[in-house]
Amino acid sequence: MPANKNQLLRLQVILELLRKNTYPNYSRFMAEMKRRDLAGAYSLADKTFRRDMEVLRSEFGAPVEYEPTEHGFFLSDPEWFSKDLLVEPFKIKSAVLGQMAAQSLMPEPLRGEINKAVQALLTQHETGFSALAELDMMQVINPVQLPLSPDIFCTVFKAWEQRHRLRLSYSTAKGKESDKIFEPHVIAWQAGVWYLKGRLVGTPKYSYGKPYNTILALHRISAAEMTDMSFASDRQLLNGINDGKLFDFPRMPEVCLFIQPDFAKPVRERYANKPECLEAQKDGSLRLTLHDVAEHEAVDLIFWARGQVKVISPDSLRQTIIDIAETVLRLQS
Numbered sequence: 001m002p003a004n005k006n007q008l009l010r011l012q013v014i015l016e017l018l019r020k021n022t023y024p025n026y027s028r029f030m031a032e033m034k035r036r037d038l039a040g041a042y043s044l045a046d047k048t049f050r051r052d053m054e055v056l057r058s059e060f061g062a063p064v065e066y067e068p069t070e071h072g073f074f075l076s077d078p079e080w081f082s083k084d085l086l087v088e089p090f091k092i093k094s095a096v097l098g099q100m101a102a103q104s105l106m107p108e109p110l111r112g113e114i115n116k117a118v119q120a121l122l123t124q125h126e127t128g129f130s131a132l133a134e135l136d137m138m139q140v141i142n143p144v145q146l147p148l149s150p151d152i153f154c155t156v157f158k159a160w161e162q163r164h165r166l167r168l169s170y171s172t173a174k175g176k177e178s179d180k181i182f183e184p185h186v187i188a189w190q191a192g193v194w195y196l197k198g199r200l201v202g203t204p205k206y207s208y209g210k211p212y213n214t215i216l217a218l219h220r221i222s223a224a225e226m227t228d229m230s231f232a233s234d235r236q237l238l239n240g241i242n243d244g245k246l247f248d249f250p251r252m253p254e255v256c257l258f259i260q261p262d263f264a265k266p267v268r269e270r271y272a273n274k275p276e277c278l279e280a281q282k283d284g285s286l287r288l289t290l291h292d293v294a295e296h297e298a299v300d301l302i303f304w305a306r307g308q309v310k311v312i313s314p315d316s317l318r319q320t321i322i323d324i325a326e327t328v329l330r331l332q333s
Contacts, residue, residue, distance in 0.1 A: 010044075010052050011060075012085055018064065023072025023235075026050075060084065069232065092121050093128030096135065104142040105189060108150040110157065144192025146219040156196065156218060159226040160184040163233060167204060169223040170216060179204050182216065183231045186238060190246050194218040197237055197246065213237065215247065249294040256312040257301075259286040263308035287312075295320065 010033075017024035017032060024032075026049045033042040053073060056062040063076040099118040102111055129135065159166045166184055171177040181204065186197040196218060201211040240248070259267050261284035271277055271288070279287040290298070298317055302309045311318040 007052065007055070008085070011056060014052060014056065015062070015085060018062075018073060018075045019078070021074065023067060023070040023074055025072040028072060070235070092118075092125045095121055096127055096129070100135070100138065101140050104140040107148040107153050107194070109154050142192055146193055148194065148219055152221055152224045153194075153218065155224040155226055156184060156221070157187070159224075160187045160196070162226075163230050165201065165227045165229040165231060167225040167227055168216070168221050171220045171222060173220075177222065181207070181227070183211075185231075185234055186241060188241060188246055195246060197241070199231075199234070199237075245294075247294075249296065251292050251294050252298065252314055252317065253291065254313065255290045255293045255298045255317060257288045257290075258310040258312055259288055259305065260308040260310075261285045263305050267305070299324065 013032060013036075014024055014029060017029065022028060026046045029049055030042065030044060033044065034040045036042075053064060057064050060082045061080075062082070063080050064073050065076050066072070067074050095118050099114055102114045106114060127133075127135075156166065158164075166180075166182045168180045168182055169177060170180055180200055181202045182196070183199040183201060184196045185199065188195045188197060194217070196216045198213070198216075199211045200208070200214050202208045240246070264284055264286045267286055267288060268278060277289050277291075279289070281287060295317065299320060302311070302321055311321060
């Protein structure tokens with residue numbers, strides 16, 4: 001059995017990653033542990049990780065195998081379970097909270113499936129909340145709810161889940177529609193919109209000599225059909241997404257803004273987790289310095305501040321703001 005609780009906790013995280021089919025290896029395990037560590041300084045030797053994997057196999061009987069093409073481990077029997085790896089008693093609180101978030105974020109049919117699963121659990125377990133808690137008094141509000149066809153979303157989700165190519169009818173932002181053969185490697189939700197990041201391999205009539213990576217918005221798919229053609233997962237397509245960069249927009253190395261005193265407090269609150277980017281001034285104003293910023297993010301920030309901002313650098317951002325302001329004035333005249 002594990003030597004101590006720390007090892008038991010590590011084994012639980014490894015098993016969680018295995019069940020999520022993320023093919024954990026040493027580097028992926030370390031990245032996950034550093035993400036969970038508030039200081040981001042988690043440290044563990046490679047040989048300790050390998051010893052943990054061997055403990056899962058030998059002491060718990062976990063059917064763990066190594067997949068060379070994914071450079072990581074997986075469970076050959078996804079249904080395998082060991083009650084000895086439960087560290088804390090099971091509580092339904094997290095499942096109920098997840099259900100509440102799903103009401104706002106998840107489209108049908110997943111929303112309904114999540115509701116049924118939680119309802120089934122509630123027939124056997126207590127919620128874990130205080131008896132005084134009124135759960136309908138807690139709301140998760142998503143202001144953007146673009147219409148999605150349940151049938152299309154279900155087809156897309158199954159193709160992503162099972163790694164099968166999709167035959168799609170897709171319309172661009174300008175309304176031009178075309179048919180595509182697409183590999184859905186990553187499904188992502190950002191700012192109220194569901195996206196697919198993957199590889200465009202051709203059309204129903206011909207294949208591209210050189211497929212290329214692209215991002216599609218689910219609400220612009222008018223028809224979807226899962227084909228019988230499978231594809232190998234490319235985890236490189238996750239690059240950037242884990243850092244919150246779904247789109248590969250041109251980025252500015254540094255943006256420096258001067259925040260007027262009347263708007264200093266909201267900016268402090270917004271960047272409370274990045275105190276190093278704020279420099280307080282004697283008159284109550286702030287100097288805000290951001291690195292690796294997409295232009296549209298900087299523009300949104302400036303207009304969010306309702307004009308209480310002066311662009312110090314770069315000059316290109318200052319000119320963009322002037323151009324937008326002139327366009328707004330012209331349209332209002």
